[in-house]
Amino acid sequence: MGKATRAAYGATLIELADEGLPITAVEADLSGSTTLSKFGERYPDRFYNAGIAEANMTNVAAGLALEGNIAFTGSFAIFGTGRAWEQVRNTVCYNDLNVKLAPTHAGVTVGPDGGSHQALEDIALMRVLPHMHVLVPADFNAARAAIRLAAATPGPFYIRLGRAEVAEVHASDFVFELGRAYVLREGTDVTLAACGIEVAEALKAADLLAADGISAEVIDVACIKPLDVETLVASVSKTGRIVTCEEHSVLGGMGSAISEVLSEVCPVPTRRIGVADTFGTSGSPAELIEHFGLDAPSIAAAARELV
Amino acid sequence: MYNRTRVCEQAVKIRLDIITMLAAAGSGHPGGSLSAADIVATLYFGDVLNFDAKNPQDPARDRFVLCKGHAAPVLYAALAQAGYFDKKELLNLRKLGAMLQGHPDALKTPGVEVSTGSLGQGLSIACGMAAALKAAGGPQRVFTLLGDGELQEGQVWEAALFAPHYRLDNLVAIIDSNGLQIDGACCDVMALGDIAGKFRAFGWDACEVDGHDIDALHAVLSAAPCADKPRAIIAHTEKGKGVSFMEGVASWHGVTPCEKQAREACAEIECAGNEARDRARDSVSSEGGHHG
Ligand SMILES: Cc1ncc(C[n+]2csc(CCOP(=O)(O)OP(=O)(O)O)c2C)c(N)n1
Ligand SMILES: [Mg+2]
Numbered sequence: 372m373g374k375a376t377r378a379a380y381g382a383t384l385i386e387l388a389d390e391g392l393p394i395t396a397v398e399a400d401l402s403g404s405t406t407l408s409k410f411g412e413r414y415p416d417r418f419y420n421a422g423i424a425e426a427n428m429t430n431v432a433a434g435l436a437l438e439g440n441i442a443f444t445g446s447f448a449i450f451g452t453g454r455a456w457e458q459v460r461n462t463v464c465y466n467d468l469n470v471k472l473a474p475t476h477a478g479v480t481v482g483p484d485g486g487s488h489q490a491l492e493d494i495a496l497m498r499v500l501p502h503m504h505v506l507v508p509a510d511f512n513a514a515r516a517a518i519r520l521a522a523a524t525p526g527p528f529y530i531r532l533g534r535a536e537v538a539e540v541h542a543s544d545f546v547f548e549l550g551r552a553y554v555l556r557e558g559t560d561v562t563l564a565a566c567g568i569e570v571a572e573a574l575k576a577a578d579l580l581a582a583d584g585i586s587a588e589v590i591d592v593a594c595i596k597p598l599d600v601e602t603l604v605a606s607v608s609k610t611g612r613i614v615t616c617e618e619h620s621v622l623g624g625m626g627s628a629i630s631e632v633l634s635e636v637c638p639v640p641t642r643r644i645g646v647a648d649t650f651g652t653s654g655s656p657a658e659l660i661e662h663f664g665l666d667a668p669s670i671a672a673a674a675r676e677l678v
Numbered sequence: 679m680y681n682r683t684r685v686c687e688q689a690v691k692i693r694l695d696i697i698t699m700l701a702a703a704g705s706g707h708p709g710g711s712l713s714a715a716d717i718v719a720t721l722y723f724g725d726v727l728n729f730d731a732k733n734p735q736d737p738a739r740d741r742f743v744l745c746k747g748h749a750a751p752v753l754y755a756a757l758a759q760a761g762y763f764d765k766k767e768l769l770n771l772r773k774l775g776a777m778l779q780g781h782p783d784a785l786k787t788p789g790v791e792v793s794t795g796s797l798g799q800g801l802s803i804a805c806g807m808a809a810a811l812k813a814a815g816g817p818q819r820v821f822t823l824l825g826d827g828e829l830q831e832g833q834v835w836e837a838a839l840f841a842p843h844y845r846l847d848n849l850v851a852i853i854d855s856n857g858l859q860i861d862g863a864c865c866d867v868m869a870l871g872d873i874a875g876k877f878r879a880f881g882w883d884a885c886e887v888d889g890h891d892i893d894a895l896h897a898v899l900s901a902a903p904c905a906d907k908p909r910a911i912i913a914h915t916e917k918g919k920g921v922s923f924m925e926g927v928a929s930w931h932g933v934t935p936c937e938k939q940a941r942e943a944c945a946e947i948e949c950a951g952n953e954a955r956d957r958a959r960d961s962v963s964s965e966g967g968h969h970g
Contacts, residue, residue, distance in 0.1 A: 400827060400861045400868075408861070420861060422830035422868025423797050450796065483705045483772035485780035487747070487795030654774030662774060 373539035376532045376567075377475035379514035381409030384443060387522050388414055394522065395435045397421055398445035399428040404534075405445040405475045429455040429470070433462045436469040441522050444470065448477035448490035448531065456496055463527050464502045471521045472497075473530040478618035479646065479663055480535035480568060480656040489651030495623025497529035498596045504549065505596040507531045507617075507625070509570035510539050513593060516547035524549060531567060533618075535656045538571040540591070552599035554606070558588035561674045562606045565616035566592045566625045569644070572660070573616050575667035576674065583671075585678055595625050600632050607639045612677040614642045616670050618660075621645035642673040680725040680900070683958050685892045688759060689719035690951035693920045694944055695755035695768055701940035703772040706780065709930040710825060711752040713856040713889070713915040720895040721821060722756045728818070731761035734788045740818050741791050741807050745800025746825035746854065747781040748932075753790070754778050762789035798831025800824065801851055805840050808849040808908075819903070821850045827859030830868050835880070841908040842881030849908040850899070851882075854889065856917035858928045877910035889913030920947050 384407070388394040394410075395417045402408035402420065411418035419435075421428040425446050432442035444451055451474030452459065463470045481489045498505045506521065506528065508514040514532060521528035540555065555570070556577055565573035570591045577587040588606050592599070607613050613633070615626035626643035633639060646663045660666050692715045700706045721727050721742060730736045744753045751771070758765045763777065770776040777786050781795025791807075794800050804822040811818045828834065841849050853873060861867045870876075877884040883904035887894050898911050917931070918924025921943040935943055 398861070400830075400859050402861050404860075420867050422864075423827050423859065424830045424832060424868070426832060454796070483703065483780050485772070485783070485795070487779075487781045487783075487793065652774070653772045653776060653780045658774045 372536040374511040375534055375536050376508050376511055376514035377406055377534060379511050379518060380473055380475065380532060381406035383515045383518040384410040385413050387519065388417065392522055393440045394443065395419070395440040396443045396445065397428045397432045397435070399423055399425045399450065401446050404447070407445045425450045425454040426458050429458040430462050432470045433466070433468050440469070442470050444472050444474065446474045447488060448474045448493045449488055450474065452490065452493040452496050452529065460500055464500045467502045467526055469525055471528045471530065473518065473532055475532040476534045477531045478533055478567065479651045479659040480533055480618065482535070482656045482659065483653045485653040486650035491620040491646050491651060492623065493531060494595060494617070494619050494625060495627070498628060502527050503596060504528045506547065506594055507566035508593060509567060509591050510537050510541055512539065512541040512543050512545045513547060516545045517593070520547040520549060533568060535568065537568045540570050540574065547593065550594055550597040550599055552602040553591040553593060554588065554602065555591055556587070556589040558586040558610065560586045560610055560678055562588045562590060562610045562613040563616060563670060563674065564590045564592050564603065564613055564629055566595065567618050569616040569618055569665060572665065572667045573670055576670035579667055579671040580674055583675065585674065587674060592625055592629070595628055598628055598632060600636065603629060603633065604637045607633060607637055612640045614644060614670060614673045614677065616644040616665070618665055619645050621647055640677050642677055644670050644673055680896055682892055683955070685719050685724045685896070686954055686958070687951070688723040689716050689892070690947060691759055692719055692752060692755040693947045695758065696751045697921070697935060697940050697943045697947070699751055699754065699768040699771045700934040701937060702769045704934055705772060706751060706934055707748040707932050708924060708934060709858065709917040710746060710749045710854065710856065712919045712921060712924065713917045714749050714752045714823060714854045715919065716890045716892060717823060717852055717854065717895060717913055718752045718756045720892055720899055722760050724892065724896045724899070726896065726899045727821065729760070731789065734762060738818065741804070741820040743791055743800045743804045743820070743822040744782055744794055745804070745822045746797065746828055747794030750778070750780065750782050753782060757787070757789040760789070763787070797825070797828045798833040801834050801837040802840070804849060804851070805837050805846060808841070808846040809844055812846060812848055819848045819850060821852065823852045823854060825859070826853055826855045826857065826864050826870060826873070827867070829853065829870055829873065838877065838880045838882070845906040846908045847903040847906050850911065851908065852911045852913055854915055855912050856915045858917045858931065860931050862928050874910065874912045881907065882910045883907040884910040884912065886912045886914065889915035890919055920950065922946060
């Protein structure tokens, strides 16, 4: 296993600040969990802790951005995107501010804390907002690259980070390009489009399918907004079918985003792997991946249904 | 009938259960569960809350909302002790399919009034319950327990305006003032200042109490409502209370003891419980002697 995507947060902000960028960070009492404490220790005068106050955290970041800073926010995904959603909409996005939300602990891999803490709606909540960019890194290297991309690109960003350790799928010099999806494995029978920790599961599923003589193309849809329609259309034009895989509700997330576009420009038979219109629950990350049908065998089964 | 010795014994059992279930779960929140053990023991076993464990939805019951939902273990221990469900459930805490979720889940657990875990929301919920009960003219009261760090949520102060505006004298908000949150001491992270003074300024009847003194807790929790005013009780507590290596240590907020630490913790809790019982017995017999 590689490092968790959250482990990239504080460390990458330090790199960027060392390089001379006007980075600031605002936290809401979870600086150890998000790893923003590392940035705070290195740059104490650029780090603010709002206490347990996510709405305030978000708009303080907005104010910092208005004064020329690149302002990153912390907390957990459920609170950073959910509790403060209307602040993100009407202040951060409506003003097109240079605020980067990268709260951690998205998805069911939060584990035993349970459903109240497992954000399964955050991609949906963020991608509906005008001006917002949405990045879902698959591993530590992609997370680091996503944070660098967000810092280098003006405007609001949501970067989805997780608590659990995840297998490495990208090289350490991976460069994240805005609006680009990455074909990690070429195939001809079915497209597996995945984001976040599901990229590693999709790669494993492709191995399972290969054993059955099914050739799966695996795409890391690392950037959900703007979406790389060209790469997706090229792939499904070849394979004729697609399985979308995400650690998120099947409602409103990456699968929805892809379906919306393909249904207009290149409709193909589709299966969406994700959490089916339900809340998360307590359990270990591995148990929950299996419980909610997000594991490689479930992805492979959905692909077989289509082929 | 209030019986101090009984509440103390229940508090010991609650602390033992907190440690045992968290060690079995391997994750969860000991610090803020232990700091609230005496408060919760007094509520449930000190003749404060009116409840019927065999009929969790009894309309006549008083309501308790665990606003600081991460302290679920202290609530689960009390509910199990009170007979809402089998004590064996405690050992399944946080496991896949368990009745006892990482944070209280009202759809799964009898005795949990409302699901919590997202901080800052419970006082508003308690306001709504208190308003409905008051409108219906019932005698029921609504108690809620908040963390001090939790007071940093703006929504708490929106609710703090609401309660006196609607004269919710059937509402009691208890603050588990243990001085710590996740990132350290509240005064370093985001200072709260004079909490009682803030509630008073918002129109509440506010008082301060030693949150580990059972008699004092019983007195303020069972005191008659102050006409037209909601009551805020600032309970001064120690995070991790009862387990010396956890007491006052911020990092025990969300880390669980290993097996060896759990054994040490339980031994310490039991020992303190026995000493307290002996002291109580001695004072009763010396009183008896005096009267004789
Ligand atoms: C809205 C929200 N933000 C953040 C968290 C994460 N969190 C859980 S406990 C906690 C600290 C709570 O401190 P305090 O209220 O003082 O509780 P106690 O010391 O009694 O444990 C935080 C930030 C949360 N559960 N909900
Ligand atoms: Mg506290």
